[in-house]
Amino acid sequence: xxxxxxxxxxxxxxxxxxxxxxxLGVTEPALYRHYEGRDALLAEVALRGFExxxxxxxxxxxxxxxxxxxxxxxxxTYVRFAFTHPGWFRLQFSRAWNEELGRRPGVGExxxxxxVMRLRILERLCGALPAGDDRVAxxxxxxxxxxxxxxxxxxxxxxxxxxxxxERIAAADEALTLLVDSLRARAEAxxx
Numbered sequence: 001x002x003x004x005x006x007x008x009x010x011x012x013x014x015x016x017x018x019x020x021x022x023x024l025g026v027t028e029p030a031l032y033r034h035y036e037g038r039d040a041l042l043a044e045v046a047l048r049g050f051e052x053x054x055x056x057x058x059x060x061x062x063x064x065x066x067x068x069x070x071x072x073x074x075x076x077t078y079v080r081f082a083f084t085h086p087g088w089f090r091l092q093f094s095r096a097w098n099e100e101l102g103r104r105p106g107v108g109e110x111x112x113x114x115x116v117m118r119l120r121i122l123e124r125l126c127g128a129l130p131a132g133d134d135r136v137a138x139x140x141x142x143x144x145x146x147x148x149x150x151x152x153x154x155x156x157x158x159x160x161x162x163x164x165x166x167e168r169i170a171a172a173d174e175a176l177t178l179l180v181d182s183l184r185a186r187a188e189a190x191x192x
Contacts, residue, residue: 004045008087012042012094042091049088054117056081061120067127068184074121075147075176082151083169089155093148128183130190139183146179 002024007015017038021028035041060073082089118140125139150172153159159168 001045001048003041004048004088007042007045007091008085011087012045012091015042017041045088046091049085049092052085053081053088053092057117058120061117061124065124067124068180068187070124071128071143071183072176072180074124075143075150075179076173078147079151079154079169079172079176083154083165086155089151093152128187130187133190143179146176150175 003015003020006020006023010019015038017031018028020041021031024031031041035044056077057074060077061070063070063073065073121143122136122140125143126136129136129139154165154168154172157165157168159171162168162171
């Protein structure tokens with residue numbers, strides 16, 4: 001979709017219907033026959049990006065991995081998806097846009113997809129906790145928060161002590177590995 005490519009290049013704040021029309025070789029009014037405006041088109045970009053994101057996450061969660069490796073691969077996939085699609089990532093997780101998107105049609109589909117992904121992650125993470133530990137929701141928030149925070153650091157290029165994108169991704173991988181290794185050590189040390 002040309003609109004998604006423009007969001008990737010210019011960001012959602014720099015996105016304009018005029019520039020999209022020029023790239024497509026159509027008039028700007030022609031775009032308004034398909035979308036009521038800029039926000040409607042950006043909502044479509046956000047929803048399509050979110051569908052691709054959920055598909056990537058579910059693909060990882062379908063792999064026959066132990067819960068710790070599943071958490072690690074989930075985090076790495078999250079970071080790489082954000083790195084590969086920074087315009088979508090910024091659009092999807094901007095507060096103002098999230099509030100706007102919540103008022104638009106299609107949000108139910110987004111919530112359903114997010115629910116499926118969340119349930120799959122929770123199922124996988126249950127095995128990472130010691131027997132009797134019922135804090136799987138907290139563990140989910142920890143893994144998701146770490147993945148999202150590291151993805152933000154990579155996309156915004158704010159990691160300290162690294163210079164290149166490859167170093168930023170490697171630093172994110174190391175941080176995720178440290179988190180998962182800590183979770184694994186804790187689970188192995190717990191009484192059975």
